[in-house]
Amino acid sequence: MPKQFEEPLLNQLNSIEEIDIETQSATGRTHRTTIWVVVVDNDVYVRSVRGRAGRWYREITANLQGAIYIDGRRLPVRAIPITDLATIARVSNSYLQKYRNSPFVNSLVREETLPTTLRLEPV
DSSP states (O other): OOOOOOHHHHHHHHHOSOEEEEEEOTTSOEEEEEEOEEEETTEEEEOOTTGGGOHHHHHHHHHOEEEEEETTEEEEEEEEEOOOHHHHHHHHHHHHHHTTTOTTGGGGSSTTTGGGOEEEEEO
């Protein structure tokens, strides 16, 4: 059973527009990137708008460890790559619904971004 965030945090993630994700390069340098986040069935998902070319995506998939920042709090996470097409579709629908007022939302549901879907679990 995957680890899940507590309900108050899930509610906050569901309503917040952006979070920062912290990743680490192979040389140990830490980076923070602002990204969009969605909650689907009490699981937290992120996706790289730049597809596999996104630095934060490359770094977190190299070691699967990172952190997210919400309201100044640092929360360590583990990234789980998602390959299930039904889950990827639900995540896409969630992005389209949550960010429907943004002209940039379609950037996150392009064919090349779909394979970058990650579930984040608390560590």
